[in-house]
């Protein structure tokens with residue numbers, strides 16, 4: 001399928017150095033400061049140029065590339081403009097879903113014929129968006145599991161890196177792109193797992209996020225609550241079971257046992273850590289509810305499957321977003337979890 005001659009991955013461009021993306025910047029910069037650069041414009045770019053990417057209290061002075069329209073007359077001066085560099089061997093996307101369309105345009109100058117694209121985004125749609133923009137032959141399917149990154153302002157803290165689960169949609173674990181990315185992750189000490197059933201695995205992560213992220217957001221529940229509070233578990237199960245039901249209608253063989261498998265994963269995370277969606281709610285940011293409840297509801301309508309729990313969660317999360325807009329994020333802040 002892929003007749004382009006492949007060599008080691010040496011040039012990596014990352015767009016979206018937040019809770020998850022910044023942990024890749026950290027590991028890749030440790031491997032070789034020259035191999036990794038981030039792409040950012042405007043205030044994000046100014047912040048990275050001024051402070052670096054901050055992970056576990058350390059400022060990483062990673063190179064910051066300027067997207068199209070940003071380099072020319074750039075007040076900060078020392079970034080690289082799109083024309084300056086050859087295409088990347090690997091482009092990693094670490095933005096939220098609602099920023100993906102803009103991020104795709106921002107990384108476009110660094111995508112060449114042999115570039116591989118990997119999305120760290122949750123949900124089941126980012127790979128299709130990348131494939132539509134750049135061609136399916138460039139995209140590997142991927143997701144993160146077991147990481148507990150917490151972003152405060154522009155700094156990220158984590159205690160568990162987690163692992164990148166990835167593979168080719170074809171299921172070929174010997175696909176040259178898979179082999180190349182595996183070799184890079186090995187060198188950079190980034191835990192990873194190659195899966196032949198990556199499409200099903202991606203849906204499994206989607207099912208997890210539909211339950212865990214949304215319930216955490218409406219109940220302000222840190223990870224420990226999923227082990228300690230039976231009602232939190234019940235609500236999570238009910239939301240995730242609706243994702244299982246629509247997945248099965250789409251020909252993806254998730255089962256009710258898959259829902260049980262998500263709880264041990266949460267038990268391995270920082271007990272006081274928070275899902276990305278709870279972090280968004282507390283920071284007064286837009287959430288990714290459209291790719292979780294929104295997708296379950298849409299697929300439910302298509303297949304005649306009732307999705308009442310996700311409908312309620314969607315309404316509650318939309319209300320939280322509007323409340324933050326109307327009253328300010330202070331009205332929604334919590335003082336953090338209390339130990340039992």
Ligand SMILES: NC(=O)C1=CN([C@@H]2O[C@H](COP(=O)(O)OP(=O)(O)OC[C@H]3O[C@@H](n4cnc5c(N)ncnc54)[C@H](OP(=O)(O)O)[C@@H]3O)[C@@H](O)[C@H]2O)C=CC1
Nearest residue numbers: 016017018019020040094095099103120121122144151276
């Ligand atoms: N946090 C977690 O534990 C996990 C998150 N995920 C998934 O990973 C994805 C990212 O989540 P997370 O890391 O939490 O999100 P964050 O909001 O912490 O990070 C996203 C980063 O991308 C930046 N960004 C957005 N658009 C651009 C752009 N065009 N150019 C450059 N930078 C940009 C944002 O800047 P700004 O803040 O200024 O908008 C922010 O720094 C989501 O899909 C999430 O569901 C998956 C597994 C775990």
Ligand SMILES: CC(C)(CO)C(=O)C(=O)O
Nearest residue numbers: 146147148212275276277
């Ligand atoms: C699994 C979990 C909850 C943490 O890694 C996640 O994917 C998220 O916070 O978005």
